[in-house]
Amino acid sequence: MDIVIRPVEPGEYEALGEITAQAYLQDGLLTFGASDWYLGELKDVAKRAAAADVLVAAQGDQLLGGVTFVASPGPMTDIAGPGEAEIRMLAVDRAARGRGAGEALVRACIDRARAAECTGIVLSTQSIMHAAHRIYERAGFVRAPERDWNPIPGVDFTLITYELTL
Numbered sequence: 001m002d003i004v005i006r007p008v009e010p011g012e013y014e015a016l017g018e019i020t021a022q023a024y025l026q027d028g029l030l031t032f033g034a035s036d037w038y039l040g041e042l043k044d045v046a047k048r049a050a051a052a053d054v055l056v057a058a059q060g061d062q063l064l065g066g067v068t069f070v071a072s073p074g075p076m077t078d079i080a081g082p083g084e085a086e087i088r089m090l091a092v093d094r095a096a097r098g099r100g101a102g103e104a105l106v107r108a109c110i111d112r113a114r115a116a117e118c119t120g121i122v123l124s125t126q127s128i129m130h131a132a133h134r135i136y137e138r139a140g141f142v143r144a145p146e147r148d149w150n151p152i153p154g155v156d157f158t159l160i161t162y163e164l165t166l
Contacts, residue, residue: 003104006058013045016056020089057102068089069086070086076088083120084120085122097131109121118166123136124160144163
């Protein structure tokens with residue numbers, strides 16, 4: 001059965017929020033573990049869907065993962081500038097990894113950015129997210145170290161940036 005990329009449905013918000021939160025927790029990506037403030041943001045799919053496009057990868061009735069696509073700077077933007085889209089919170093359920101869901105979600109974001117006539121796409125990631133880096137690089141993204149940044153003032157935590165010029 002093929003993987004389908006489509007907008008999240010309101011009845012799936014809770015399930016996608018849990019997939020996203022668990023992916024970050026299980027991969028050790030939250031600085032403060034289960035008490036990390038960002039866990040609430042990862043779970044709040046309704047908030048993201050109100051301000052951006054939230055896409056899911058599904059295979060039949062099973063949600064495999066999701067991503068937040070921000071077509072232009074706005075409340076869900078971290079680093080995108082004028083004309084740029086941004087990819088945020090890409091996550092694939094551990095049990096579904098290796099099937100191509102992550103890559104399909106990234107490619108869907110690229111297609112949406114082109115359709116919106118964006119000049120490029122940016123994203124932030126952690127240095128330990130090696131599998132995600134491979135997906136981004138296969139899709140044509142390149143490191144943009146001059147755009148690396150720290151979202152948590154006072155804590156030694158740097159997000160690295162990738163960009164794709166369209």
